[in-house]
Amino acid sequence: MSEEQFAEVVSQYVPPAVEAEAGVNEKKEKKSVSQNKLVKRLRREVGRALHDYNMIQDGDRIMVCLSGGKDSYTMLDILMQLQQSAPVKFELVAVNLDQMQPGFPKEILPNYLESLGVEYQIITEDTYSTVTRVIPEGKTMCSLCSRLRRGILYKAATALGCNKLALGHHRDDIIETMFLNMFHGGKIKAMPAKLKSDDGKHILIRPLAYCREQDIERYSEMKEFPIIPCNLCGSQENLQRVHVKRMLQDWDKQFPGRVDSLFTATQNIVPSQMLDRNLFDFEGLEETQVRDDAHEKRIPVVNQWFGLSGDKE
Numbered sequence: 001m002s003e004e005q006f007a008e009v010v011s012q013y014v015p016p017a018v019e020a021e022a023g024v025n026e027k028k029e030k031k032s033v034s035q036n037k038l039v040k041r042l043r044r045e046v047g048r049a050l051h052d053y054n055m056i057q058d059g060d061r062i063m064v065c066l067s068g069g070k071d072s073y074t075m076l077d078i079l080m081q082l083q084q085s086a087p088v089k090f091e092l093v094a095v096n097l098d099q100m101q102p103g104f105p106k107e108i109l110p111n112y113l114e115s116l117g118v119e120y121q122i123i124t125e126d127t128y129s130t131v132t133r134v135i136p137e138g139k140t141m142c143s144l145c146s147r148l149r150r151g152i153l154y155k156a157a158t159a160l161g162c163n164k165l166a167l168g169h170h171r172d173d174i175i176e177t178m179f180l181n182m183f184h185g186g187k188i189k190a191m192p193a194k195l196k197s198d199d200g201k202h203i204l205i206r207p208l209a210y211c212r213e214q215d216i217e218r219y220s221e222m223k224e225f226p227i228i229p230c231n232l233c234g235s236q237e238n239l240q241r242v243h244v245k246r247m248l249q250d251w252d253k254q255f256p257g258r259v260d261s262l263f264t265a266t267q268n269i270v271p272s273q274m275l276d277r278n279l280f281d282f283e284g285l286e287e288t289q290v291r292d293d294a295h296e297k298r299i300p301v302v303n304q305w306f307g308l309s310g311d312k313e
Helices: 003-012 016-052 070-085 108-116 127-134 142-160 171-185 213-223 240-254 258-265
Strands: 061-065 091-098 120-124 164-166 194-196 203-205
Touching: 016 070, 016 213, 061 070, 061 142, 070 091, 070 213, 091 142, 108 120, 120 142, 127 142, 142 164, 171 213, 171 240, 171 258, 240 258
Parallel strands: 061 091, 061 164, 091 120, 164 203
Antiparallel strands: 194 203
């Protein structure tokens, strides 16, 4: 082998350690790109929801309801980012309701919020004892727990001078709620992105309405939020919501795009193609028939139920 051939062979040789290091760097670079895309996607989806539903206006003081779960952490984090570049000025107040659940780590949220430098308030109300006393063991606690929690938070919003409350429900929550209402309530009803309280004093907003839960999970892991599990209802595996979630997850695997289409359907409702007489005036259709210059064009009514026919004999 000539010196030239030997030099060429040596130049092409990469030591295993160097090759391994290059592989690690490549993985890190790909991970960084993926994370950047995730951050941009979540910010874009939150920004789009805020714009589409006019959720935040100049001068708003918003109470961000923080449970200690991945959703509310993500919501607060992105709202704080958008606050720096938003076209309007608004204030954020992070509020957590300590429901006196046994073993609840009281120090986690105050420490985290102090590190952010955001205004915050921790409210302590023993709803845990009420829920566990009223609801029989093994039954779903969510409905009562939610009503109690909502009432307390509305009072806190008034005391803190907040005109809006931000909740961390995301796209998957909205779809799941729609199916739960269809299956168990006989209603086509989900969660609105924006809602006025019954007394008209507050507006409730859901900035994560367009965000997918799997994106929020990844974002939460990336940011390493100090997650606090909900031991009150999180362990109830017999919840109907759990079954619906699994159904949607199976659909998403078997039929990619189906869940996306379902969510799009919540924004494209055609009352005239449903059967709700409160949303569409079916009885008055004859009164809105098209007229021409000479006479009214009458269309024969066909109603077999009453033994009528549109054909002339």
